[in-house]
Amino acid sequence: MSVRFPVWMNVLPTLGAIGGAVGLIVVIGVVTTYFTPKYWEVGYMPTQPGSGFSHQIHAGKLGLDCRYCHTNVEKSAEANIPPVSTCMGCHTDGMLSPTYDPAEKVEFIRTAWTADESIPWARIHKLPDYVRNFPHHAHINAGVSCYSCHGQIEAMPVVYQAEALSMSWCLDCHRGVGQAMHGDADPSQYLVPKDKVTELEWVETVWHGEGEGQRAAASAVLAGIRQAPPENCGACHY
Ligand code: HEC
Ligand code: HEC
Ligand code: HEC
Ligand code: HEC
Ligand code: HEC
Known part of the structure; x- marks a missing residue:
């Protein structure tokens, strides 16, 4: 893994040479902003343009x-x-x-x-650069609902980050699905029938215990997955 420093970081030595309090404050501000990217945090909810989108x-x-x-x-x-x-x-x-x-x-x-311009929506979910292009299609087609990763979007007037998107968070599900393929875990906490992946209200209802028989449905979905979700580093990293 490599951390890439943006070009403007080259000015840091110059600022250090100035040595004044102002320079120091700028450096601290810049470093704190750069090393704590807010967009990886649960609950991150940037202000959207105009009156936003509900x-x-x-x-x-x-x-x-x-x-x-x-x-x-x-x-x-x-x-x-x-x-x-x-x-x-x-x-x-x-x-x-x-x-x-x-x-x-x-x-x-x-x-x-x-004006033939696009609306500058603020990005909310963003993985670091050293993670490979996250494959939405592989997940949706395997029966992983948007709900698992983005929470109850249908109830959000403003979208916020509901899940950690951390490495252990990815791997928890990958391991769980792998175990379910060996009959050692319940697949219904990870998978839903393909025609329900975008029906977040349905998913929420089922996951709060009102969905009898969902385990059988999830097992049928599981049978359609040929390879266990990857746990090897190269699958997610360059
Ligand atoms: C299929 C039709 C449809 C599409 C497509 C659509 N809207 Fe809407 N939008 C509506 C309707 C209907 C309402 C009013 C709903 C209500 O108030 O109950 C609305 C309301 C709104 C409002 C006012 C919300 C409020 O706070 O009262 C905004 C802002 C808005 N839409 C933005 C957007 C944006 C941005 C897009 C594109 C990304 C979009 N809409 C796409 C139908 C649509
Ligand atoms: C009428 C169009 C429309 C529909 C329908 C819609 N979205 Fe969106 N979605 C948008 C727009 C516009 C944005 C960017 C503005 C924002 O983040 O609120 C967005 C943003 C998002 C984001 C955040 C993206 C980021 O920056 O990380 C997620 C996640 C998302 N949508 C999921 C969903 C899910 C799940 C559904 C179905 C339950 C859905 N959307 C339905 C228009 C739509
Ligand atoms: C397995 C987890 C997972 C599932 C399932 C999932 N997403 Fe995402 N989504 C992510 C991650 C992780 C990102 C950030 C990706 C990145 O930075 O490369 C993301 C980003 C997004 C974005 C922002 C894209 C952009 O370019 O701004 C939208 C919109 C979105 N997802 C919509 C959806 C919708 C709609 C569904 C369901 C049909 C869905 N996602 C299902 C994990 C998921
Ligand atoms: C809720 C469950 C779940 C979560 C969370 C999840 N995944 Fe997955 N992922 C799966 C399943 C199921 C598959 C198997 C897809 C298949 O083989 O059909 C998969 C497959 C993959 C693949 C292989 C795709 C292919 O083409 O074979 C990659 C890469 C991947 N996931 C990355 C991620 C990353 C990165 C995250 C975290 C940001 C993540 N996943 C979070 C369930 C999940
Ligand atoms: C299923 C996808 C996936 C697999 C497999 C995976 N990683 Fe990651 N890894 C991620 C994601 C996503 C992040 C970013 C987490 C964040 O933003 O906090 C990450 C972050 C990291 C980091 C940065 C430090 C940290 O923990 O946040 C290191 C180092 C790392 N991974 C090493 C590895 C190694 C070594 C392996 C193999 C044993 C591996 N990863 C396998 C998805 C994966």
Whole structure:
């Protein structure tokens, strides 16, 4: 593993030479910011542009499927953020009633659209550079729900990081699924039927004990996984 220092770190010796209190404070500020990336922390919830985007309204109340916007999530490693055109499918002036489309709340969408710019959404979940491209599609197609890794998104007015995304967190599930393949663990805490991966309310209900028979369903999903999830370093690191 290597830690790469950004180019601007080259100014550190110069600042040190100035030696003044101001320089020192800048150095401390810079180093603290660089070495404690807030985006790896559970609960991380950056401020979003405009009036933001509510998953509680769109995915919860309106019931839009995750893949309506995150169109690539089961096809590629990367889960894409939708372009402004996806929003304009509904938020074009006059399309929704003004009660549901209050100008002051959706103006930032139309402004971006008119200017042909994207909305600068703040990134929330981000693995460090020394971890290989995280494969969304492999997980979704194996029956791992978004809920396992992102929490109850359908209830979030503003998305925050619900899970640690640490190495031991990844490996806990990988080991658990491996053990379940040998009959030594219950697969239903890790896997759901493929058609339920984006139905987070269903998943939450099942996992809170109201889903009789889910173990049999998860065992059927497990049977479709040919290789145990990897635990070797090279699978996740360069
Ligand atoms: C109508 C479009 C839309 C739908 C439907 C939708 N999302 Fe999103 N999603 C977005 C947009 C826009 C963002 C970026 C703004 C934000 O983070 O709130 C986003 C961000 C996210 C993020 C955070 C990304 C990051 O920066 O780490 C996650 C996780 C996520 N969505 C999961 C889901 C899940 C799970 C569902 C289904 C239950 C879903 N989304 C449904 C549009 C959508
Ligand atoms: C399928 C139609 C649809 C799509 C696509 C859609 N919206 Fe909406 N949006 C709605 C509806 C309907 C409401 C009003 C819901 C309500 O208030 O109950 C709404 C409400 C909103 C609001 C006001 C929320 C509030 O706080 O009252 C914002 C902001 C918004 N949407 C942003 C977005 C953004 C950004 C996108 C694209 C990532 C998007 N919408 C995509 C249908 C849509
Ligand atoms: C096994 C865990 C896991 C599952 C399942 C999962 N994600 Fe993620 N998701 C992650 C991780 C880890 C990241 C950060 C990836 C990175 O930094 O490379 C992420 C990032 C994202 C992002 C941000 C992408 C970006 O470029 O800003 C979105 C959006 C997202 N996930 C949506 C979803 C949706 C929708 C689902 C379900 C259909 C889902 N995820 C299922 C772990 C998961
Ligand atoms: C809740 C369970 C769960 C979590 C959490 C999880 N994984 Fe996985 N992962 C799986 C399963 C199940 C597979 C097996 C997919 C298959 O072989 O079909 C898998 C497979 C993989 C693969 C191999 C993909 C392939 O193409 O064969 C990689 C790489 C991987 N996971 C990385 C990660 C990383 C990195 C994290 C943490 C950020 C993580 N996983 C978290 C369940 C999980
Ligand atoms: C399933 C995926 C996965 C596997 C397999 C894996 N790692 Fe990691 N590793 C990660 C993730 C994700 C992180 C980033 C954790 C974070 O951001 O806190 C990480 C972080 C690290 C770090 C940085 C320090 C730390 O603990 O955060 C080291 C060193 C490391 N891994 C070494 C290894 C070695 C050695 C192996 C093989 C024995 C291995 N990893 C196997 C996913 C994996």
